[in-house]
Amino acid sequence: MAQPAPHHYRLIVSCPDRVGIVSRVSSFIAEQGGSIVEANQHSDLDAGRFFMRYDIQSNALSAEDFRAAFETIAREFDMAWRLSEPARPQRLVIMVSRQSHCLVDLLYRWSSGELDCTIPCVISNHDDLRALVEWYGIAFHHVPVDPADKAPAFAEVERLIEAEDADSIVLARYMQILPPALCQRYMGRVINIHHSFLPSFAGAKPYHQAFERGVKLIGATCHYVTEELDAGPIIEQDIQRVSHCHAPQDLVRLGKDVEKAVLARGLRWHLQDRVLIHGNKTVVFS
The missing domain is CATH 3.30.70.260 (ACT domain)
Structure with a gap:
């Protein structure tokens, strides 16, 4: 037997x-x-x-x-x-805005078996990526965010996350700031990709900030989300060398490749329980 x-x-x-x-x-x-x-x-x-x-x-x-x-x-x-229990894969909700490169990469890695998780839905504040997500057989929720009053949108986001019984959330270039209550509720379970080598160039348009500063290296940072913008515990980072010949749009183009790879590595380690948070630092058993 x-x-x-x-x-x-x-x-x-x-x-x-x-x-x-x-x-x-x-x-x-x-x-x-x-x-x-x-x-x-x-x-x-x-x-x-x-x-x-x-x-x-x-x-x-x-x-x-x-x-x-x-x-x-x-x-x-x-x-x-x-x-x-690895036999019970995490339920991962992805949030995205209009830029598709990180989402496309994650969906490909998931569909090929590289990311061991279940993706019950994708939430977006724009409707642009619906066809892509639904092609993978994943539910797509369009939740517009009114700049004058964001509370109703984030109440709906929280309702969807709760309804899907999400274990983790990944912000795959979701260009909205999560409210403090949501950050607190899912502390250590919300992962973001920031398109700079933090702590340098936090906030909006980091590639343009880097261009103005004349840097020779750009990078991307995968980190946990906290109430303080772009300041949560860092999981993974990587860099790309640039020069005076590169315009801001070149930095954006080169940076996208780094962003995809860094987010995928950081998320994979999180799903495999390889990231332990201690204060505002991490121990990563990669």
């Missing part, structure tokens, strides 16, 4: 650093009939903080039993922790 497929879990831990954490957790997993198939660990010596990500397989232990049994260790080491 064929054996049932093993359960697959990810254990994510952050706690004060001290001797014995790895030994205690590893022993617990072995005692419960589990195997560690990937281990990631980091000690922040300045902060005195320990970070851990374990990929675990077990033929015996259910997620509910694991959580109940592990709670004793979590209390002993004062852990902030969670257990995720």
